[in-house]
Amino acid sequence: MDLIDIGANLTHESFRQDFDDVLDRASAHGVGRMVVTGASREGSVHALEIARASGGRLFSTAGVHPHHAIEYDDATDALLREIAVQPEVRAIGETGLDYNRNYSPRDVQREVFERQLRIAVDLGKPLFLHQRDAHHDFLAILKHYRDRVPAAVVHCFTDTGEALRDYLDLDCHIGITGWICDERRGAHLRELVKLIPADRLLLETDAPYLLPRTIRPMPKDRRNEPMYLAHIRDEVARDRGESREALTESSTRAAEAFFGL
Numbered sequence: 159m160d161l162i163d164i165g166a167n168l169t170h171e172s173f174r175q176d177f178d179d180v181l182d183r184a185s186a187h188g189v190g191r192m193v194v195t196g197a198s199r200e201g202s203v204h205a206l207e208i209a210r211a212s213g214g215r216l217f218s219t220a221g222v223h224p225h226h227a228i229e230y231d232d233a234t235d236a237l238l239r240e241i242a243v244q245p246e247v248r249a250i251g252e253t254g255l256d257y258n259r260n261y262s263p264r265d266v267q268r269e270v271f272e273r274q275l276r277i278a279v280d281l282g283k284p285l286f287l288h289q290r291d292a293h294h295d296f297l298a299i300l301k302h303y304r305d306r307v308p309a310a311v312v313h314c315f316t317d318t319g320e321a322l323r324d325y326l327d328l329d330c331h332i333g334i335t336g337w338i339c340d341e342r343r344g345a346h347l348r349e350l351v352k353l354i355p356a357d358r359l360l361l362e363t364d365a366p367y368l369l370p371r372t373i374r375p376m377p378k379d380r381r382n383e384p385m386y387l388a389h390i391r392d393e394v395a396r397d398r399g400e401s402r403e404a405l406t407e408s409s410t411r412a413a414e415a416f417f418g419l
Contacts (some may be wrong), residue, residue, distance in 0.1 A: 159406050160190025161391060162413040163384045165252075165286070165313050165333060165362035168194045168216070169204040172366045172381055181215070184384035188406075192216050192384055193417060195286070195364075197223040197252045199234045202241055209246035217417060219286045221251035227262035227270035235273055242281050248417040250278040251286030252313060255299075258291040268295060275303040284416060285310040287330075293321045297328075304328045309416050314364050316343070322350050331358045331416055336370030336382065336390050338397070348397045356408040360416065361394065363387050 163184070173180055184192065194209055196202030196219045205218035220241040222230050241247055253274040255267050262270075278285050285307055289296040304310060311331035315322065325332060332354050337344040351359070369382035370389050395405040413419065 159403075159410055160188050161361065161387050161406055162410050162419070163189055163192040163363050163365075163387045164311070164360045164413050164417070165195050165335070166192045166365045166384050167197070167367065168192065168208055168365070168384075169196075169201050170366050172379075173383075180383050180385075181212075184387075187385040187388045189384045189387050190215070191419065193248060193286075193413075194218040195252050196220045196241075196247075198226045199229065199237060202238060206241055206244055206246055210244075216246075217248045217419065218246050219249045219251050220247045221249075221253040221274055221286065222270060223252045223288060224254055224256040224267045224271065225259060225261040227267045230266075230270040230273065235277070238274070239277055239281070242277060242283060247283075248419070249284040249286040249311075250274055250281070252288050253285070254288035255292035255296045256288060256290045257295075264292075264295075267292075268299060271296075271299055272303075275299070275307075279303060279306045282308060284308055287312050288314070289317070289321075293317060293324070297321075297324055300328065304330075311360055311416060313362065314368070316347070318346075319350055319353070322353060326354070326358070329358075331360050331412065333360045333362045334390070334394055335362050335364045336368045336386065338390070339370035339372040339393055341371065351394055351397050352399075357412050357415075359394075359405075359409055360413050361387055361391055361405075361409045363390065 196205040209218040
């Protein structure tokens, strides 16, 4: 059974020169399908275009990352609603709150987060969520909408055990990336990942970001790509005391159910 990378930023400019080779390497390493992240107005359009051209191998999300919330307007909302009904688009997001960088004012982030939550409610779509250093506000807002959407994944989870329990209590899925391989920032995830039910654990690279620090040899360009999902799978399986085969099957089944694949 092949893996599913539930979060790959394949619209990133670093993939333009060798896009087909990136997909071929992913396939050679057991990564069959990928969900291309839409994180801005233009990026969501591009993600859909890539998914449409993939012959059913790629899917996409449609959303505006909190970094770009300041750019969100009525036209953006209308465009996301138009994009999100397309069959390739399987979730609303990447949306949420990011108080770490504050590229957009916090009040604007909260307003734009709620607008995208309403899109998910109106269209009956799952949520692809981002949260960094904003757990309290993020959770408070999400609670008002969670029971009106079919599913929600907290993408690239890096937070505390308390935050993890809060999300699991809301029946959220949890996305684990190569952050777990970072001994400087992600060591706590090696214990927390054991607490995630198998049917709510999803795996992702967040390529080209978050290259796992335990890869040997390191690629010279330090670019992450979907083929390294197999490495993340191996690390998570070891931490959970599972076989690679068991984690591949459970995470793939969970992703298929979440995205309706």
